[in-house]
Amino acid sequence: MAQAQLTIDLAAIRANWRALAQLTTGEAGAVVKANAYGLGVERVVPALAAEGARRFFVAAAEEGIAVRRALGPGPEICVFSGHMDGDAAVLRDHRLTPMINSIDQMLRHVEALPGHPFGIQLDSGMNRLGMEPAEWSALRDIALAQKPVLLMSHLACADEREHGMNDFQLRSFRAMTDGIDVPRSLSATGGILLGPDYHFEVTRPGVGIYGGLPFVEASPVVTLTLPVIQIRDVAPGEAVGYGNAFVARVPTRVATVAAGYADGIHRALAPKGSLWAGEIRCKILGRVSMDLITVDVTAVKQVPEHLELLGPHQGIDTVADAVGTIGYEILTSLGSRYARSYTGA
Ligand SMILES: *Cc1c(COP(=O)(O)O)cnc(C)c1O
DSSP states (O other), rough: OOEEEEEEEHHHHHHHHHHHHHSSSSOOOEOOHHHTTTHHHHHHHHHHHHOOOOOEEEEEEHHHHHHHHHHSSSEEEEETOOTTTHHHHHHHHTOOOEEEEEEHHHHHHHHHSSEEEEEEOOOSSSSSSSOOOHHHHHHHHHHHHHHOOOEEESSSSSSSSHHHHHHHHEEEEEHHHTTEEEEEEEEOHHHHHHHHTOOOEEOOTTTTTTTTOOOOTTTOOEEEEEEEEEEEEEOOOOSSSSGGGGGOSSOEEEEEEOOOGGGOGGGGGGTTTTEEEEEEEEEEEOOSSSSEEEOTTTTTTSOOOOOEEEEEOOOOHHHHHHHSSSHHHHHHHHOSSSSEEEOOO
């Protein structure tokens, strides 16, 4: 079978959430946007709910539909993009809670869905989403009269502990919300690790649940192994792959494995990246093709049926470094052709 195997460890997901929830002084929610960072909401969300998560966050209202289906009634599902034109029916039918980002969204919401729960997103300095301080002071009394269920903002630099932006945004968020009797939320994974000053009543961990930095202590969640289709011996002077990008200088044994950039394995992984055959690192040779990768297995006595791309020897952040990106993007790029299985349910 020429299908790569992606294994997602639900027990590790539960353990990571529990660890972040234990670090949180208030309640820990769970961010499950982008199909739970590519890992599958229909399995991940019930696992998190079983562990005790009661408040989930998605990017867009449409994403909330599958999360509600996985959860059933009860837990709250918050939508970061707020209440967009055309969202009313989805928000109402699936009981989603929009995080209102502007006066326009506020008007749209109270007009279309009076009495329907909402939260408010404030911009404490990131300049991405949320009401800015001046907009908030203009709307604040009217908005509070409608009884928002959450006031939230988002940190731009929380993965850098010493960054001055963290304290700046904390003070800005406090200035906008101190004295208001509504639960507050400022921190994602990085903010949780900055300490209790940043926690308020609700935290919003995402990447740490899925085993990524900045949560250094996270248990790894994903294993990805690629089947070996063919092995050949290449003589000095012979080339491998598109563009003759690799030319052997010594006799080299080459394994061709079944996965490529169409599966989200970035072309930039060559030539620096590696796969693993048990304890042996096997360098990628030549370019990453759409469906295939060629690797050096000269040092491997008995080439296994699968080589490891993600697993105990290299995690999402190691692969991300090799490609020049972050673990988040490695997760959300995981391909749709992989045979997915879940363990630890
Ligand atoms: C994605 C996101 C989170 C989760 O962030 P992580 O760094 O993955 O923990 C939290 N809040 C907002 C607003 C987000 O967009």
